[in-house]
Amino acid sequence: MVALANLALVPSPEEPLRHAPHNIEAEQALLGAILVHNEAYDRVSDFLKPAHFYEEIHARIFENAGKLIHAGKIATAITLKTFLPDQDLGGITVAQYLVRLTQSATTIINAIEYGRVIYDLALRRSLITIGEDMVNLAFDAPVEASPRAQIEEAERKLFTLAESGRSDGGFQTFSTALFTAMDVAAKAYERDGGLSGVSTGLTDLDRQMGGLQRSDLIVLAGRPGMGKTALATNIAFNIAKAWRGSRQGEHMVTENGGIVGFFSLEMSAEQLATRIIAEESGIPSYKIRRGDIDERDFESLTDAVRVMQDIPFHIDQTGGISIAQLTARARRLKRQHGLDLLVVDYIQLLSGASKKGDNRVQEVTEITTGLKALAKELDVPIIALSQLSRQVEARDDKRPQLSDLRESGSIEQDADVVMFVYREEYYLKNKEPKPGTDEHVKWMTDMEKVHGRAEVIIGKQRHGPTGTIPLHFDANITKFGNLAVEGNLPERFE
DSSP states (O other): OOOGGGTTOOOOTTSOSOOOOOOHHHHHHHHHHHHHOTHHHHHHTTTOOGGGOSSHHHHHHHHHHHHHHHTTOOOOHHHHGGGSOOOOSSSSOHHHHHHHHHHTOOOGGGHHHHHHHHHHHHHHHHHHHHHHHHHHHHHSOOTTOOHHHHHHHHHHHHHHHHHTTOSSOSOOOHHHHHHHHHHHHHHHHHSTTOOSSBOOSOHHHHHHHTSBOTTOEEEEEEOTTSOHHHHHHHHHHHHHHTOEEEEETTEEEEEESOOEEEEESSSOHHHHHHHHHHHHHOOOHHHHHHTOOOHHHHHHHHHHHHHHTTSOEEEEOOOSOBHHHHHHHHHHHHHHHOOSEEEEEOGGGOBOSSOOTTOHHHHHHHHHHHHHHHHHHHTSOEEEEEEBOGGGGGSSSOOOOGGGBTTHHHHHHHOSEEEEEEOHHHHHHTTOOOTTSHHHHHHHHHHHHHTTEEEEEEEEESSSOOEEEEEEEETTTTEEEEOOOGGGSOOOOO
C-alpha cells in the first residue's frame, strides 16, 4: 500500500509533534475497496461522511464517489478523476493516486471495520476540538456569559456528537423483530396483571392501554382545574413506588415499576412533594402548608415520608427550558441513575431550540417532534401534559376532543396516545342555582351522581382502542384512584 505520508504530505518541522488522531492507511484501504467494489460504499454511507476523513483529498474522493453511486453510475479511478482538482501529491497526480488506491485495495469484507475506525478517530478529533473550545472560552469568556450557559452548550455539543452518524441503525431481519415481539409478550405474560408496558397503578387505565409502552409519547391534556398534573403525578409516583430492580454489572435493571424523571416547569419541587405527601398520607396539602395538623396527622406525615424517601423519583423544577436542554438533562439522568418514565409538565412552557419568531405552531412542532424522538432514543414512555384551547368552554358538552388541543396539528400527529382528563363535577359546581328552588334540588341530585368521579378519555391510541375510563378523584388530596363500581366490589356476606 502506498502511504499518503510518502506523497509529500509529511508535516513540516514547524508543526507540533502531537498530531490529531488519524489512520491514513485505513482511509486508503476503504477508498480502494470502494473504487474496486462500489457495494462497499453502501455498507458505510449511513454513518460515515466526508467530514470524517482526516485527509482532504480522501474526503473529496469519498464525497464524489458517493455522488456517482447515488446517480446510478460507477465510481472508479477513471470516472472519478474528472471530478477532482488536479494537484501534486508528492510527485504523482490525483489520477495516478486513484490508480494506486485501487491496486492496493483490500477485500470488501473489511469495509465496515475500516469505516468504523475512521469514524471513531473523527469523533476523537471532534472531542479534542470541543475540549479546546471549552478551555478557550473559559479563559476569555465575556462578562455577560455565565459558566452554566457554557456547561449547557458544551453538553449539547457532546450529545450532538454522540448521536451523529450512529452505525448501529439500519434494517434488521423480520426474524429479529419477531423475537423482540415475542420477548415483550413473554414478559407481559410473566408480569402481574399481564401488562406489556409499565403499570400506571390504575387498573382500568392499564386494562385499556396495556400499561405505558416504551418509546411512546403520551399526551395528557385538559383544561385548568381538571387535574392533569395530579393524574400525571399519581401515575409517576405509583410507578416509582413500585420500582424493584437488580444490579447487572454497572447498570441497574428494572424488574417492576420504574425510575421516574419529572420536569415540573410550573410547580416547584417543594409544591410537587407536598402534593405527593398529601396523597400518600391522606392529609390535604393546604393543611400541611398551614401547619393545621395534630399529633396523629404529624405521625401519618412522618410515616409517609419514611416510605417515600428512597423511591427513585427525580424532579427538575427549572422553568422556561428549551427542548434541547430537556433532552440533554434526560439523557444525563438515564446515564447516571437509569430511567423508565419521563413526565413533562407541560408542553406549552417549553421553548424551541431555535428561534422561530412569532410562529408558535412551528415551535410546538419542534417540541413535540423532539419529545417523540427522545422517547424512541431513551426507549421509555414520555407523558407530556398539554393545555386545551378555550373553545371547550363554549360547548354545552365540555368533554374535550382532539381538535381542542392547542397548536393541535403537531401534538396530535406526533403523539402515540392522547388522553384527556374531564371532571363534570368541576363545571356543575359552578352552576349552583338559588337554594330552595326545584332547580337546586335537581342540581344537588346531579352533583351527588358526579361527586368524586372523573373520566380519562383516550382520544387516540396507536396500539389499542379509544374510549372512556371512569376514575375516582379525591379533590382534598388531588388523588386519582380506581373507581369502586358495583361489579368490582368484594362479595357481600349477609
